[in-house]
Amino acid sequence: MNAIPLAIAVGAGAFALLATAVVRRIMREGKHAQQRSSEQVASLRALVDDYEALLSSTGEVTIVWSGRATPKFFGPASSILPAGRRVEGVLDFASWLSPTDAEALAQRVADLRAGGQGFDLLFTARDGRQMRAMGWALGGRIALRLRPTLYQPGDRVPNRGDDLERVIGTLPDPVVLFGPGGKVVFANAAYQALARSTQGTPSEIADANGLELVSLDLPVGKAAYLRVRPGTATAPIPAPAPDGLAHLSAIIDALATPIAIFNAGRELVQCNRAYAQLWRLDPKWLRQGMDERAILDKLRTDGMLPAEPDYQAWRARHLQSYTLKTPRESDPWHLPDGRTVQVISAPAGPKGGVIYVFEDITDQLKLKSQHRTQLDVQRSTLNALNEGVAVFGTNGRLTLANPRLSTLWRLPTNLLDTNPHIDQIVEAVARALPEDGAILWRDLKRSIVDLNPTRTDTHGRITRADGKMLDYAITRLPDGQTMMTFVDVTESANYQNVLKERNEALVTADRLKDAFVQNVSYELRSPLTNIIGFADLLASEAAGPLTDKQKSYTDYIRASSVTLGVLIDNILDLATVDAGIAQMRPEPQDVPALIEKAKAGLAATFPDIDGEEPLNIEIDIPEELPVLYADGTRIVQILYNLLSTAARFTEPGGKVRLSVIPRGERMIFTVEDDGTQMTDEMRAALSDRSDAAATSARHRGAGLGLAIVRSFVHLHGGTISVERREPRGSRVVVSLPLAAALTTAAE
Structure with missing residues (x-):
């Protein structure tokens, strides 16, 4: 019985050992399989890289679409587009083809992507070159090949x-x-x-x-x-030239690239015309068999070689080219005349010697320098802008951005430096602005990935959940890229809203003020009429005789009532002018008659009261005055208010003087008094309507009267000014055009 548990234990241990061995074997085989798979993947990737390098080295551009993924571009952009353009710009057909050809090619590409319909077409580019476009389906992929034709218009077709x-x-x-x-x-x-x-x-x-x-x-x-x-032995055919290089003479001489070939003895075997032109050497002097050292010495004498302190050491380093086994590109030669030459040295053959290929890269370096400077200026300008700027290529990747973009959208700066895809930016914005960042940028993305050649620029305003308001503009660039700009308008928009609300409040308050003034003015007329009527009744003594003191009181009541009536009329006139409904009735006016009406109103306001000296008013009017076209009622109000204001500032028994002088096409009214000088508040009423606080009962109503004067003078197209008189008094000058009222009424 004891043997059974022992057998079970032994069997379990054996099974565990066997299972462990099997698991280890499976793991070992799995590692070997994984290693083989990694090697196969690496081999396939290397093969893909070789194919892509092969496609990119040709003089054509190939675009491959795989489903909805971003297309891949192979080949140099310079074969289709002008220098400096990105290869993604070839999909902007309108930038390098005529509008008709661009539309036709875009339609063919759309048909190819939709239904797999291949095509092979010829087009003429904007620069006059003949272009060939071929499209075909590759299983689940679509390919488009663009290249110049072998022979271009105007070329001589080789025989x-x-x-x-x-x-x-x-x-x-x-x-x-x-x-x-x-x-x-x-x-x-x-x-x-x-x-x-x-x-x-x-x-x-x-x-x-x-x-x-x-x-x-x-x-x-x-x-x-x-x-x-x-079966015949004969002498060898004589060689045409040493080293077997003569058969290259015609080809070398036809090249525009400067080339010189020297044998192992440093003797010139062959050079082309471009070489002589580069170094400005006489072809008759430059003959075969010349030692390269003699050529270098002549170039140094002529000032054509780089200015080296130790010429002999420099020449020795250069002549080491004869020992080369592989081609070598030396440092550029900076010549004294400002040119820069690149020198490439290569072995001439198994017998020794060297082949020199020279390239004048002066313009190339200048263009690079200008391009680098332009980029630096562009980057500095973008970094200094208050607007956020982002430029996306046709593949949806960010190619250019400034720090302001990172600030406005809370994007990590290190993310923008990696030229991220717009999807990565959408994800980053969604993390920074979880409320609505992703939604806003998904809408913006549609404008970025849209490659339709007929699309237009767009702009608008974004209101974010955090309260920020951004004005954006999406602009299509000539090279097919898309630029987005963002401006923070939060403060200006809020300020605009505040101003709008305040303006609406002011308009409402002004409307209420006008309604209040009109209602109160009309309500005051009824009791004022009663007061004036009863005062006149008492003054006539129809109700019984009055004592002297009662008559004096009655005169004060009548004068104050007239003043109050004038104030009410002034208030209504101001309300009419403010409402813009004041009407002018210009007519030829008799100026002396207008002055008499103003004096009559003044006499009613300042009646002769027992115990007070009467006001002395002097009128100075020339015998002949030109015709004044004006609203007579308004002119009387102007004169009355000027005289009443002067009277309020003049002590009883004082003198007020009114003079009228024609001057050119204008008529000048001058009112002078010898009383106290006009206060600053009264002066302000003539230039800017404001409440003039009276310092005494005698001055009450003067500010309102001057405001009426200002409004009616401007209504006639005139001007008004106030001057101080020495030692006392003030002078008010009103200048009115003779016929301005006619022009104002016609308008």
């Missing part, structure tokens, strides 16, 4: 015969090309070397040198080459 001559010229064996009638039209350098030693036809030259002439029929003519007859 197939020219191509054949070019090929024949590079062959080491003697070859000739025959034209019509069997005439030799071209021979390569090897054949020319034979022809110089042996004269005759190709057949005769072949026989003389123990060679065999083999004829070939070509599509563009007939050719023949010379070869050694089978």
Whole structure:
């Protein structure tokens, strides 16, 4: 019985050991499988990188769409777009094609992406180049290839015969090309070397040198080459030039890039015209076999080499190019004449020597410097702006931004430095503004990713949940990118709202004031009429005789009632002017008659009262006055208020003087008094209507009267001024145009 538990324990232990071994084996195999998968993925990625590098090195641009993902671009933008443009700008067809061609290509691309309809079209770009556009479907992907055609308008289409001559010229064996009638039209350098030693036809030259002439029929003519007859030993064909480089002479000389070839002995073997032009050397002086050191010495003498303190050491470093095994690009040479030259040295062949390729990069460096300066200025300008600026490429990535954008939207600065995709910005804004940040930027994103060539610029205002108000503008740039600007208008908008509310309150208060003034004025007229009537009844003694004191009191009541009536009329007139409904009735006026009416009103306001000396009023009017076109009622009110104001500031028995003088096309009214000088409040009433606080009962109502004068004078298009008189008194001058009332009424 005791053996059974022991057997179970042994079996369990054996099973555990076996399971552990199996698990370890599975884990080991899993690691090997994972390692193989990683190697396969790395291999595939390397293969993809090779394919992408191959596509990018061609003179064309290829765009590949995979579903709704961002398209991938392969190839240099310079093959399609002007220099400095980003490759994403090729999708902005209208920027490099005519409107008709751009619309047609956009429609074909849309059909390709929607239904997989391939196409192969030719277009003419804005710069005149012929362009070819090919679109096709790749399973679940769509591809578009754009490239210039092989031959452009205006180019001379190469002759197939020219191509054949070019090929024949590079062959080491003697070859000739025959034209019509069997005439030799071209021979390569090897054949020319034979022809110089042996004269005759190709057949005769072949026989003389123990060679065999083999004829070939070509599509563009007939050719023949010379070869050694089978089983025949003959002298080797003479080489056309040392090192076998002569067959490159024509090609090198035709290049615009300066090139010079030296053999292992530093002797000049070949150079082209561009080399002589670069260093400004006489081609007759620059002959084959010259030592490079002699050429360098002449260039130094002519001031064409970099200014080096130790020329011999510099030349020795340069001549180390003869020991190179691989091409080398040296530091740029900064020449005394301001040019900068880049030098590339490469081995000339197995026998030694060096090939120099020179490139004048002066303009290139200048453009880079200008571009760098422009970028620095642009960045400094953007950083100093109070507006937040963001520029997105056609792939939806941020290409340019300023710190203000980070401040307005609470974005991390390190995020903007990584050129994030707009989706990353949406996520960052959503974290910073959880209430509505994501919603606002999703709406903005639609304008960024929209590649429709007919889209337009947009602008508007954003009101955020945190109370911020931002004015934004989305502008499409010429290179296909999109610029967004944001301006914080929170304070100005709030201030505008406050001003609007305050203005509405002021308008309402002014309306209530006008209604109150009119209602009160009309309500005061009824009791005032009763007071004036009873005062006149008492003064007539119809109700019984009055004592002297009673008569004096009655005169005061009548004078005060008249003054109160004038004040009520002034209040109503001011309300009419403020409401903008005052009407002018211009007529030819008799100025002396108007003055008499004003004096009569003044006499009613300041009656002769027992015990007081009467007011002395002097009137100075010329015998002949020009016609004054004005509203007579308003002029009487102007004169009355000027005289009554002067009378209030003049002691009983004092003198008030009114003079009228015509001056050009204007009439001048001057009122002078010898009383106390007018207060600052009274002066303010003539320039800006305000409440003039009276300092005594005698001055009461003067401020309102002067406000009436100011309003009616301006209504006639005139001016008013106040001056101090010495030693006492004031002078008020009113200048009215003779016919301004007619013009005002006509308007």
